[in-house]
Amino acid sequence: MIRIPCPFCGTRDHSEFSYGGDATVIYPPLDAAATDWIEAVFQRDNIDGVQFESWQHLHGCRMWIIVERDTCTHEILSVRPADDAIARALTIASAHPGGPA
Amino acid sequence: MKRYSAWSVFFNGLTGQRNWDRAWRDSEPRREYDIVIVGAGLHGLATAFYLAKNHGLGNIAVLEKGWLGGGNAGRNTTIVRSNYMMPGNRAFYEHSLKLWENLSHELNFNVMFSQRAHVSLLHSPAARDSAARRYNTMRLTGADGELWDLATLKRNIPHLNYSPDARFPITGAAVQPRAGTARHDAVAWGYARAADQCGVDIIQNCEVTGVTRDGGQVTDLHTSRGLIGGKKIGFAVAGNTSRLWRMAGLGKLPIETHKLQAFVSEPLKPLLDQVVVFGVGGTHFYISQSDKGGMVFGGDLDWYKSYAQRGNLPLVQDVSECATSILPCLGRVRLLRHWAGVMDMSMDGSPFICKTPLTNLYLNAGWNYGGFKASPASGWYFADLIANDRADPVIANHNLQRFEQGINLDERGAGPDPKLHG
Structure with missing residues (x-):
């Protein structure tokens, strides 16, 4: 069992989560060339080592998170919300535990 | 290099098995x-x-x-x-x-290929229609395939869970008789x-x-x-x-790259003479019995990318639940080993x-x-x-x-x- 520290719910078993995939894939604009879409949809680095990947806490808060994990050892190095605005808000909140300064 | 034959087995049996080549x-x-x-x-x-x-x-x-x-x-x-x-x-x-x-x-070299039939259980009219389409397509290009009704299935494999109260009652099977297992x-x-x-x-x-x-x-x-x-x-x-x-x-x-687990139980007396596949409602499970008697079975991937050749425990539970839901007689059987291999999963x-x-x-x-x-x-x-x-x-x-x-x-x-x- 991998234990994933969800930024919202705390550390939970991986069986509560659903694996998304390579989080570094950037989907092109809708009107981009077909070759850009083929690259984004079908081609993968498939890293043997540390990669950034998306997971959804399906049986918890249902939030998407980005997990930095070693695909050979399953060690988790960092976790953050997939939504950058929420990640920023969490950082501010943790810097000011008593509320906005 | 000598050819293997009945004679070579006989000769080497008489000479203490000391004359086999690499x-x-x-x-x-x-x-x-x-x-x-x-x-x-x-x-x-x-x-x-x-x-x-x-x-x-x-x-x-x-x-x-x-x-x-x-x-x-x-x-x-x-x-x-x-x-x-x-x-x-x-x-x-x-x-x-x-x-x-x-x-x-x-x-x-005896690869122990055993054409014992591959039996995919069906649980609904829609599944039967889909299987009919697939197996008829196969037959058109020279492969073999049959649909078994419930009576035929019961005659061939009497000890599956045929209870009408099962979560997914069995209604028949799609079968490939020439399929099987090898060593x-x-x-x-x-x-x-x-x-x-x-x-x-x-x-x-x-x-x-x-x-x-x-x-x-x-x-x-x-x-x-x-x-x-x-x-x-x-x-x-x-x-x-x-x-x-x-x-x-x-x-x-x-x-x-994803990993896929497989499992083998303690050896049993002859119990299952086919490869049986159970796949409905999100489950995926396949089981056969090896020549040594172990029940060999497996299910889904571990659901996340990995290069580690070791499996996770939630899948052990999933697969065991599948096993006992179609073959309740396995409930007290001990798991002997399980292992994981890394697969190239393509798009x-x-x-x-x-x-x-x-x-x-x-x-x-x-x-x-x-x-x-x-x-x-x-x-x-x-x-x-x-x-x-x-x-x-x-x-x-x-x-x-x-x-x-x-x-x-x-x-x-x-x-x-x-x-x-x-």
Whole structure:
């Protein structure tokens, strides 16, 4: 069992989560060339080592998170919300535990 | 090298089993070969054998980073079948099944191929319609397939859970009678011995650590046993294809590496004379009984990308629940071992046997769940591709370009998510 520290719910078993995939894939604009879409949809680095990947806490808060994990050892190095605005808000909140300064 | 026969068994029995030859040589690597296959799994060994036998080629080496049969050749559930429906896959897997049917004679090695039938349980009229379409399509192209009603199924396998109160009551089955199982180690040893007799060098403990290129072709492989050059190079390293692909400086592939577990129980007296598949409502489960009596079974992937050859526990629970739901008599049986192999899961669930951007490099990869049954045909067509430098019409679409051409070979219709192609 991998234990994933969800930024919202705390550390939970991986069986509560659903694996998304390579989080570094950037989907092109809708009107981009077909070759850009083929690259984004079908081609993968498939890293043997540390990669950034998306997971959804399906049986918890249902939030998407980005997990930095070693695909050979399953060690988790960092976790953050997939939504950058929420990640920023969490950082501010943790810097000011008593509320906005 | 002596041929195995009833006489050789008798003679060696009388002489204390002291006169058997080595089954294959322990070759030292040479500096240059005409053809180098990376990966002495079933696919690599079969490729080397058919290169020598079908195409009369020599000066061939097969490199293996560990020991022969120690990768996915020894990490599967040994099921052989050809119930595929997509054009290309259909002819390919049926050709493979035909090769299986003669493999023990061809290799002079008993691979213990047992055509005990592959029985996919059906649970609804919709599932029956879908199976009828698939199995009729198969029959049109020469494979065999039958639909069993409930009475026939009960007569053949009396001890499944036929309760009408089951979560998914069984209503019948789709059956391929010529399908079955084989002895995985024997397949590796048989191909190794037969290839060795054709003069192929099988080099174990020889891991490829780098690839040297001269422009558009590969010149040398850096290995843990020194530099090895080849006029033609074939990769057959499913699970680790992306690693070698990166060493060759070729970037990305439509592949993710996932792990698949398999399980074996303590040995039992004869209980199940077929391969039984249970797949409904999100479950996926297959079970057969080995000749030693162990119940051999497996289910889904571990659901996340991984190169670790070890399985996770939630899947053990899922698979055990499936086992006891169709065969409640297994409830008190102990699990003996479980293991995980790393699979090349491709973006449409179908494999690649193709040329690459480098002129003398050939790729055999992306076997998903289907590698074991495919190994004879995989070797057959990969050898043909390497020998003739063009794809046979059967594997015309088993290439890396099919995604941009929209010719996905997606048997399950699951879309471009590798973990869904189980």
